[in-house]
Amino acid sequence: MPNTVLIIDDNQDDILITKRIFAKIAPDIITESALSGEAGLALLRCEKMLPMFILLDLKMHGMGGLDALRQMRSDERLKNIPVIVLTSSALESDERDAYAAGADSFINKAFDIEQFSSDMTGILQRYLSN
Template sequence: MARIVVAEDDADIRELVTFKLETSGHEVTAVGDGASAVDACREVCPDVVVLDLMMPGMGGLDACRAIRKDPELADVRVILLTARAQESDIEQGFAAGADDYLAKPFSPRELSSRVQALLARSRR
């Protein structure tokens, strides 16, 4: 079981992602914005963070950068989940420190598989 923080401002998507990850056996902390995601990461020290890019206040890119700058969170895996799927958006995501990038609409099964892949790589 992994600890996962999910930051998504759309409540329906947040609930869907949380449900899929919990049924896959993970412990999920779900929040609605980037600043809350950074705070939750500092509190629970997750294995993986799933960040929406476009959220009110602190967006996913800024949250990813803040996570990467925190020495306590340096090893946390980050997946960006967003409707922005242009090449420049993807480049910005990886430049901010993301480990993976998944465009909306997305398959919950694919998200779960990507989480599993990141967890497997981090255990090596």
């Protein structure tokens, strides 16, 4: 999955919006998705090629984003994949906890589509240039 982004989010609408934004700003990028932390980890562990980066929701039913992130960082094969935490939470403690767990970036889910598109463009530029 070298030109792939994995979206792990329990909100199907958020996944759909994110996929549409990527289709518009980077049509050559493939977006895969998982509806839970558990499903995301299972997908990562069975894939031969790993994604360029992961967009990980912080607050999910079942295994939350922090627990999934901690498991990724403790897995030798997954620990170096950049993980961008996306959340609607405005709590500073959530941002602090995400970075402590190993997040590479922390972005608030913008309710404005243009702002979210701009955020995703910035993320793409950052990780495509590496």
